[in-house]
Amino acid sequence: MTETSSPSASPAIELIGLSKTYAASKKAPAKTALHGIDLTIPRGSIFGLLGPNGAGKSTAINILSGLVNKTAGTARIMGYDIDTETRLARASIGIVPQEIAMDVFFTPYQAMELQAGYYGVPKAERRTEEILDALGLLDKRDAYVRQLSGGMKRRLLIAKALVHNPPVLILDEPTAGVDIELRRQLWEYVQVLHQRGTTVILTTHYLEEAEALCDQIAIIHQGRIVANESKDTMLSRMDKRMLVITPTETLDTVPAALADLSAVIEDGNLIISYLKGTDSVTGLLNRVKDAGLSIADLRTDQPDLEDIFLQLTYGSDVPT
Ligand SMILES: Nc1ncnc2c1ncn2[C@@H]1O[C@H](COP(=O)(O)OP(=O)(O)OP(=O)(O)O)[C@@H](O)[C@H]1O
Numbered sequence: 141m142t143e144t145s146s147p148s149a150s151p152a153i154e155l156i157g158l159s160k161t162y163a164a165s166k167k168a169p170a171k172t173a174l175h176g177i178d179l180t181i182p183r184g185s186i187f188g189l190l191g192p193n194g195a196g197k198s199t200a201i202n203i204l205s206g207l208v209n210k211t212a213g214t215a216r217i218m219g220y221d222i223d224t225e226t227r228l229a230r231a232s233i234g235i236v237p238q239e240i241a242m243d244v245f246f247t248p249y250q251a252m253e254l255q256a257g258y259y260g261v262p263k264a265e266r267r268t269e270e271i272l273d274a275l276g277l278l279d280k281r282d283a284y285v286r287q288l289s290g291g292m293k294r295r296l297l298i299a300k301a302l303v304h305n306p307p308v309l310i311l312d313e314p315t316a317g318v319d320i321e322l323r324r325q326l327w328e329y330v331q332v333l334h335q336r337g338t339t340v341i342l343t344t345h346y347l348e349e350a351e352a353l354c355d356q357i358a359i360i361h362q363g364r365i366v367a368n369e370s371k372d373t374m375l376s377r378m379d380k381r382m383l384v385i386t387p388t389e390t391l392d393t394v395p396a397a398l399a400d401l402s403a404v405i406e407d408g409n410l411i412i413s414y415l416k417g418t419d420s421v422t423g424l425l426n427r428v429k430d431a432g433l434s435i436a437d438l439r440t441d442q443p444d445l446e447d448i449f450l451q452l453t454y455g456s457d458v459p460t
Contacts, residue, residue, distance in 0.1 A: 150219030152308045152339035153181035153204070158213035160199050160363075173199040175363040176213060181356070183218075183307075186330065186340045188354035188371075190347070192453050196363040197343045198238070201310055205235045218307055231259065234301035238312040244286035248277050248296050251285060252303055259304035271299045275329065291322040298329070309333060311342040315349060327353060347446050351375070361453040374448060379417065383424055385410045386437040397431040 157176045164170040173196045181187045191197050202208035203215055204222065215222045220229035246254065252268045272278045275295040280288060288296065294314070301309060311330070315323040330340050330353055344350055350357055351371065358368040367374065390408045394401075401424070402413040410433070412424055421440070428435065 150216065151180045152183045152185070152187075152218060153179065153341070154214070154216040154219075155179040155200070156214040158200065158203065158215055159211045160196075160203065160208065161211045173363050174203075174210075177360070177363070177365050179358060179365055179368065181339065181341060183339050184334070184337055185356050186334050186342070186354045188350035188357040189341060189343045189360060190345075190350055190357060190449060191343075191360035195360045195453075197360055198312065199363075200360070201235065201312055201343070204229075204233060204310070206230060231304060232307055234304065234306035234309045236297050236301045236309070236311045236314060238316065244284065246285055247282045248272060248285065248288070248299070249281040251296065252299060255300045256303040261304050266303070267305070268303070271302050274332070275299045276325065291318060294318060294322070295326075298326070307337070308339045308341065311340065313343055313345065315344070315346065323349075347449055359449060359452050366452045367448075379415050381414055381416050382441040383412045383414060383421060384439050384441055385412070385428060385433070385435055388434045388436045391433075395431045395433065398427060401427070 155177055157178065158174055159172070159176045160174040161170055161172040177196075177200070179200075189197055189200070199208060203210045204217060206222070206226070215229075217229040218232040220232060222229045243251065249268060249272070252272065253266070256266045256268065269278060269281070272281055275298060277292060277295055277299060280292060285293065285296065298311070298314070314326055314330075318326070327349070330342070334340055340353075342349075342353070354371055356368075356370050357374050359366050386409050391405050391410055394403045394405060394410065398410075398412075404411050410428070412428075414421070414424060425435070425438075
């Protein structure tokens with residue numbers, strides 16, 4: 141194994157031209173799940189990888205964990221190439237899977253010890269009790285996994301992913317189907333890991349979760365990265381507002397006098413996009429009146445991360 145990279149200067153994750161095409165089977169034609177994606181995840185970030193079902197998130201994660209072979213491109217974890225420095229790359233990452241599939245005949249303590257053995261963590265360096273304690277499972281250390289609640293099993297999955305103290309932790313849909321209290325606990329623990337310097341990557345369908353936790357967000361859609369920016373930049377798109385005007389007479393097209401505005405007609409309403417703090421709503425209303433429209437009703441709408449997400453992934457009707 142050659143170790144030519146310079147891990148200390150490298151990002152936590154670096155994907156360059158990463159592609160995956162699943163081969164055709166009797167039941168389905170070949171499917172390209174990733175179209176040469178480039179993605180850099182900085183060290184120490186809490187990074188949200190968002191995308192609708194089937195976008196390619198699991199494929200990307202499974203390539204990093206070695207479950208799926210890529211078709212082309214390069215993937216590095218903490219600077220270690222998954223092809224040429226496989227062992228170091230694997231040791232650098234912990235993955236908490238979506239599915240709760242566990243051997244029910246082990247206790248949490250035994251499950252942790254087995255996992256530590258799998259990663260070759262020497263007995264003296266194991267932190268089994270410390271990790272179980274951090275995840276609120278110490279009092280269940282000797283219970284059978286089958287006796288644990290769904291939330292406890294999920295926490296045990298996180299505990300197992302931490303046995304080798306990986307600098308990068310990937311949580312695949314960590315709070316799907318989890319109650320509010322457990323979600324809050326998991327969020328708190330993610331913050332603790334973050335404060336300790338762990339790079340945390342999470343996939344989630346809950347945009348609220350990404351908004352609360354992540355400092356950087358990438359959106360993947362049909363195997364392509366369609367946005368990748370800091371959360372603040374993504375949220376600053378929210379300076380955009382929509383002025384929704386219901387005219388007294390139904391409109392089919394934007395009046396020519398308003399053609400220079402960012403405006404569309406939807407369900408007979410005139411929707412004008414503007415920037416809060418930059419454009420004057422009074423000025424816009426005067427323009428509308430000068431165009432000869434009389435206003436029956438009006439309101440302003442604010443896009444949120446959900447709108448931005450839909451706009452980027454479904455070409456939704458949020459005006460830009
Ligand atoms: N083993 C496989 N064989 C063939 N096609 C696959 C395989 N695994 C995934 N795909 C296809 O590749 C595409 C991407 O799937 P992937 O599971 O990576 O998406 P995802 O973003 O993780 O979705 P989800 O949020 O539903 O888990 C989908 O069209 C999926 O049907």
